[in-house]
Amino acid sequence: MIRCLHRNSPRLISRILGAFLLVTFFTMIHSDHVFAQTARPIISLMIDGKGVISDVQPLYQNGRILVPIRVLAERSGAAVAYEADTRRVTLRDGAHQVAVFPDSRIGYVNGSRKTLDAAPVVIKKRTLVPIRFISESLGYNVIWDQRGKVAKIWTKPAVEKDREPLERGNPYIVQAGDTMEAIAKRHATSISAIQRNNVARANFLQAGQLLFLPEDARKAVNPLASVVDNPVLLAERYVFPFDSRSEYEEFGDSFGFGREWTETNSGMVRSHEGIDIMAPQGTPVYSVGDGVINRIGWNTYGGWRVNITDENGTYRMYYAHLEAYPPALQVGSTVRTGQLIGFVGTTGYGPPGTKGMFPPHLHFGLYRTAGGGAINPYYYLQYWESNKAD
Incomplete structure (x- = not known):
């Protein structure tokens, strides 16, 4: 018995080890998947041009968008009230008043009875209401971003920005x-x-x-x-990472500047491999060109970030310090020019979840795929600034 076990032990150990490695492999895959799906912060709602984090995500079902009414009220300045006896939820903005009831398609606008296109629902003690009905009743404008899976609500008229250059050829x-x-x-x-x-x-x-x-x-x-040696990046298909409605500060050339914070706290100074654009928290960030996501998730220095390889495989674009992502992004996903890929934040300089180490801004980096060398994106960003995402 002992001799038999001794004679077959290498084979037995091999089988045990193989089973262990197989289980470990699937555990790692599952862990990565869970991290990708649940650990990354997600934003599915924008109000007046800023991403809004909510403990309950908006719903998109049967062609209707339902959003948490309290989140909408807090960001728009509207007053919200709830009557426990009747389950009546009232939203008041100026002279307009809307009342709805969970699980009922009957509502009231300024006292007049109306039929909703979808019944409000309650999820985790939050009432979600059909935003089309609310927007029409209160004068809001709502857009569903199909690629990003994000509801965009404007409670105020859009502010006209300065027009772009008439000619960009010289x-x-x-x-x-x-x-x-x-x-x-x-x-x-x-x-x-x-x-x-x-x-x-x-x-x-x-x-x-x-x-x-x-x-x-x-x-x-x-x-x-x-001052640039990559003329292909000046093609019309590239756009600025903020849209025409976004607020942001004028940016300078900070490429190559020293940065003192390091993961090891060794006191060494590292080189800044990108350009920082200061912008309010939650400002939407868009892909500057077509490409494929090759990395997404946490980076010690960049916080929540996205790496996108351009459509020709020549360049990699790096978007860092994000607050959150839209729901649909995954490694291997194809993105298009002007597609929503994240929201400005203050994440980074520490383990997952670290934030507030610096003011909110987008760090944009540009690299050659071959060799991974960093390119100064300053002049490209200035050029793209005259061709903003819609």
Whole structure:
């Protein structure tokens, strides 16, 4: 008996080890899957251009969007009240008042009886209401982002932003000591013509700034081509990572600057491999181009981040310090130019969940796939800024 066991023990150990490794493998897969599905913060609702984290996600069923009424009220400034006896939920915004009842398609708008397109439901003690009915009753506008699986609600009229340049074909890099008068004279055009073509850029000049010269001006003496070596990234198919309604601060060239925080707290200074764009918490972030997600999740330095390889496999775009993601993103998913991929946050510089170590901003990095070398995206971002996501 002992001899038999001894003789077959290598085979037995091999089988046990194989079974152990198989179980471990499936456990790891399951753990990764659970992390991808549940651990990452998800936002399915935007109100007035900002992502909103809710303990209960909006529902999209039978062509109808249902959102938590209290979250909507808190962000819009509307007053919400609940009567326990009748289960009546009332939302009041200015002169408008809407009353609904869970599990009933009967509601009231300013006292008039109405039929809802879907009955409100209660999930985890939160009442979700059909947002189309609420928006029509209160004057809100609602859009369903099919690709991102996010409901976008506007409770106020959109603020008109400065228009984009009329012509982008002759970009000029501002040099130290430049004045608008000198630039206009050097390129045989007028100050007013440059200003008309650069409404949001021509009031204050600084070295490294990108100006778009008007169509009738001479060819730029300091062209954009002199500081970038990847002209394919200047194609019309690339857009800025914020949309035309987003609020954000003017950004500078911080590529290569020193960063003192390190995972080991060794005191070493590392190089900043990207550009930071300061923006309010929850500002939506969009893909600058077509591509495939190759990484998503937590990074010690970048917090919640997304890595996207461009459609040609030549470049990788890195979006970091996100607050949350839209629901549909997964490794291997194809994304399109202007697709919602996340929301500005303050995450990073620590273990999963660390936030608040710095003001909210988007860190955007650009890398070559071959060799992984970092590219300064500053001038590309300036160029894309004139072609924002819708």
